[in-house]
Amino acid sequence: MTMTRRALVLISTSGLLGLAVPPFVVRAAQASNDRPREAGAPQAKAAKVNVADLREAAKRGDVQSQYDLAVALDCGRGVKRDRTEALEWLRQAAGQGHVAAQGALGWKYMTGEGVGRDDAAAFQWLRRAAERGNTPAQNNLGILYALGRGVAADPVEAAKWFRLAAEKGAADAKRNLDALLAGRHRDVRPTAEPLSPRV
Numbered sequence: 001m002t003m004t005r006r007a008l009v010l011i012s013t014s015g016l017l018g019l020a021v022p023p024f025v026v027r028a029a030q031a032s033n034d035r036p037r038e039a040g041a042p043q044a045k046a047a048k049v050n051v052a053d054l055r056e057a058a059k060r061g062d063v064q065s066q067y068d069l070a071v072a073l074d075c076g077r078g079v080k081r082d083r084t085e086a087l088e089w090l091r092q093a094a095g096q097g098h099v100a101a102q103g104a105l106g107w108k109y110m111t112g113e114g115v116g117r118d119d120a121a122a123f124q125w126l127r128r129a130a131e132r133g134n135t136p137a138q139n140n141l142g143i144l145y146a147l148g149r150g151v152a153a154d155p156v157e158a159a160k161w162f163r164l165a166a167e168k169g170a171a172d173a174k175r176n177l178d179a180l181l182a183g184r185h186r187d188v189r190p191t192a193e194p195l196s197p198r199v
Helices: 003-017 023-034 043-059 063-075 083-095 099-111 119-131 135-147 155-167 171-181
Strands: none
Touching: 043 063, 063 083, 063 099, 083 099, 099 119, 099 135, 119 135, 135 155, 135 171, 155 171
16 A cells, blocks of 8 residues: 555544544645656655655644654654654653653653663653553553662552553553562563654
8 A cells, every 4th residue: 555545544544533633644645646656656755755744843843743753763764763853852742741752751761772861850751651641651660660760669659550551451561560569570671662653
């Protein structure tokens, strides 16, 4: 399925479900529909158009576009990978209250991925996202409590956050809860990188 067709299916499906469609998806679908695609034209070109639109929307302050651009840059989707710029957009989105960005930024500080490890900052961002129901952040906040990183060790709080995530089906949180309850708190592991590509 071509990028244009996927975008049109996303737009149609989203309309039926009452979901918001990011403006860059609509513009990309319209632009691709308005001009014929050359045979054999690379799909990457369509993705780059989307990233250009994302960048413009992000610069205008659109928080979802800031997060999506951070993901694209971090993963190298439709654009050359640039984790430094990705981190800046992630910080902007998190600062504007984007819950997935807050959880991802907390994970980065917790693991030291692309930024110096900072347990206090990790705790701050993970707590914000976890309190708003972000499942990976709940698991990762449990780890900070279990290990006493960025906060005093508190197995009761760790179990609470692992349980909340596990109840939503997070297998890693269930394993962490089991390890904690078995007295193996050093065996807890963070959720895999929470940035999820959408572009």
